[in-house]
Amino acid sequence: MVKLNEHNREQYEKHILEVLEKGERILFRESFLELHPTDRVDIFMKLEGDMRQRVYEYLSPEEFAEIFQGLEIDDQKEVNSEINEVYASKMFNSMPADDVAYFLTEVVDAKAENILTSMDEEEAKQVKELLSYTPETAGAIMTKEFISISSSQRASEVIEHLRSEGPDAETVYYLYVVDSKNKLVGVVSLRDLIIAPPNEIVENIMSSRIVSVTVNTDQEEVAKLIKDYDFLAAPVVTDDGVLVGIVTVDDVMDIVEEEATEDFGEFTAAKGATDVNISSFTAAKRRSPWIIMLMFFGLITAGVIGQFEETLEEIVLLAVFIPLIMDSAGNTGTQSLAVMVRSLATGSFEKKGLLHTIKREFGTGIMLGLICAVVLLIVVPILYQSFVLAFIVGVSLFLTLSIATVIGAVVPVAINKLKLDPAIASGPFITTVNDILGLLIYFSIATALLDFLPK
Structure with missing residues (x-):
């Protein structure tokens, strides 16, 4: 070929x-x-x-x-x-x-x-x-095209069986051993079969330590199992242990792509609309629910700014830093969200635990906040001739980034505990929540130090 x-x-x-x-x-x-x-x-x-x-x-x-x-x-x-x-x-x-x-x-x-x-x-x-x-x-x-054999067969008999049935099977690298009731009792690799003596019976070749999944196992769990064990295929059994099919690694690749596309759609609040082949009308219909919901969240953000109208009227210069606070909070929260959703998908979160993850993300937020605050303490006085303004913006950003990373990490975990896909804690949603939080911190500090700002 x-x-x-x-x-x-x-x-x-x-x-x-x-x-x-x-x-x-x-x-x-x-x-x-x-x-x-x-x-x-x-x-x-x-x-x-x-x-x-x-x-x-x-x-x-x-x-x-x-x-x-x-x-x-x-x-x-x-x-x-x-x-x-x-x-x-x-x-x-x-x-x-x-x-x-x-x-x-x-x-x-x-x-x-x-x-x-x-x-x-x-x-x-x-x-x-x-x-x-x-x-x-x-x-x-699963696929139904697999090869099952009996434990009493000889290696030479199985190889002969492969010559006739192999062309119609999805894969021949694993042969599944079943009993008289078609229950899975063992597995033989093609390698073990080939190197075994021709008269050796399958029972002496097979491995009885079987890793399998049931028909009701979620496809993401199946994909993770095949990845963890480096399998080319995984047997699928009923609750009674009857072998009914196999899931092959090429199916898993399709699953991974499908799940990644789904998670990407959740992250960007565009679930079901990532396919470029759909019409503009269909794409708009699928995106609109999230956009409308986020629009109402935006009204909350506007309400927060409105609550500090007097502060803004007195020091108009504070408005210059609103985009900086909002963008930084949203971006940092989205980064933590991506890290957490990925760790939940790969299983690494279960190994480390919630406390370890929160401590790590909080520490990351503190360091990011410190770096940004130091930069602002240098740049703002040069541009706007005010150390107090630099202090307000720097401290606000430090606190906002520290908390935003924790929110980005905790929200998907909470959603996962509710047996929902953690990816639905989408980027735009986390961004909007952190925008509101950042503005509250910023204007609260600015209002408290209003008398120290140049009029």
Whole structure:
């Protein structure tokens, strides 16, 4: 199989497009099918109209299934509308059940039902099983294409079994040992199987210390487990220990990307609107709830400033530093938020504990505040000829940054304790809260020292 590099990609793509345009079926198949699946997807996505129809004609449904799996969901929907039902049915039958199930969750129920009806009974049964599990759990993302063996089999028998069943399995690096009731009792790596004597029975080769997940395990926990143990796949069992599927490392990579996108959307108060393919109307509809809520928080900020109207009227120069206080507080709080959400996601928070994290973030805030205060104590007197003003701004920023880091760290922990995603303590929310806090500190100190400020 050929994997194109940057040097020969353009030339090779041009060759394939030329033979496709000329209708040279055999030459197209030879050139196209020797490519890595990723490159096939890239080339296919550059085709339109009649050229795509030729690809459907030149490739069998089984061959095209590999391309379909590599497409984004919107592109999959488009392709599905371009191919006939017979072709689609054969294509879905050739795909892993988890990939078919994921596609069906993204289409309307009526169309999903039609696809399931057109598929082979056994293939459709596996897909329906995956669809029956709660979304974003191990059961919903697992694949049914795995190899299970008996503990009484010999190594040579298993290897022979692999030759016949291996091509249809998602992975053959791990073989799962089950008993007569299909309960998971052990696991054998392909390496251990190959180096074992041919007549050695599986029971003497397998490891009975099994790390598995249940069908109801959250997908993030599954991803963490596979990462921590450096697995290529993790077995999925029912509450009774019956082996029903596996979650592979490529599924985990998709989960990590999905969760990162979701957390990024939460951080920026743009959940569900990070996809550039959605319309402006849809993006605005999904962003508007947070924006409207933050707008009301902004009114609170305006109210805080209004409470100190007399102070501002007397010393108008104080207004110059309002953006500095607000921006610094918001930025520092958002940094602490990002650190905490990340530590919660990776599990490092559980190892260190809340007290350690708060002490670290508070210490960080104090040092940041001191640095900023020292800079302001030097710069402000030069620009505005007032040491008292420099003291007010410097102390205010010192206190604000010290507290803002703690707020940024504590809020996501509190949300996590409520069994909610800590990322919903979004950056804009933390920023607004710290803005209000910073202004209260700033104007309180300024009001207390008002008599010492130059009029």
